[in-house]
Amino acid sequence: MEKILIGKIVNAVGLKGEVKVYCYTDRKERFEELERIWVEEEPREIQNVRYHGNVAILKLRGIEDRNASEAQKNKGVYIEETDLAELPEGTYYIRDLIGMKILDEKGQPLGTLNNVLQNSAQDLYEIRLEExxxxxxxxxxxxxxxxxxxxxxxRVRLPEGLLEL
Known part of the structure; x- marks a missing residue:
């Protein structure tokens, strides 16, 4: 069973064991559709979900007080591969794109997709050229x-001059 990293616990919230999760997904509401998540290697049932800004605040079974929730800080939050949402046609999970061969518009190899950066107006493919x-x-x-x-x-069409930079 493959697990997919979807977030990170960044802090404890309140006294009753809630945790604040920074989401790596574009839909933090995804937590409402899940019955459980994995905190590192521990499966945890989701008892309650609420939101504060762009983070999810989760109440997880087995984390009952502030001390227990503080002990979860900086741990990864995962789902099972079978919990991935089905995507519309023509859209892909980044994890499925990484490692794909990049071809020019004539079908000649250019390199490999190394990463997808998502911190700008549009995503950026980081391509490792064959050289x-x-x-x-x-x-x-x-x-x-x-x-x-x-x-x-x-298959891509490179902007004129990109390879000369």
């Missing part, structure tokens, strides 16, 4: 032509 250096490519229709999960390839 070893890295480039960043905005994930927009103009540059990303085709994603083929079965062939594990992404």
């Amino acid at each position: 070893g250096r890295k480039i960043l490519l905005p994930v927009v229709r103009e540059f990303v032509l085709d994603v083929d999960p079965e062939q594990k390839t992404i």
Whole structure:
């Protein structure tokens, strides 16, 4: 069973054992759909979910007081692979894209998708070129032509001059 990291416990909340979870997913409301999560290697039933800004506040079975919730600080929050939500056609989980071969618009190999950065106006593909250096490519229709999960390839059109930088 593969577990997927979806967040991190960043603090204790109150006196009754609640924990504050910083979510790595784009839908923090996802916790309402789950019956349990894993805190590192420990399965925990979700008893209650509420939100404060962009974090989820969870009450988990077995964490009953402030001391117990403080002991969870900085631990990863995981779900099982079977709990992943089904995505609409044409969208992919980042974990499934990492490692795909990057091809130019003619089908010639350029490199490998090393990472997807999500801290800007649009996502950026971090591509490790075959020669070893890295480039960043905005994930927009103009540059990303085709994603083929079965062939594990992404066909792209690079902006003019990008390889010369």
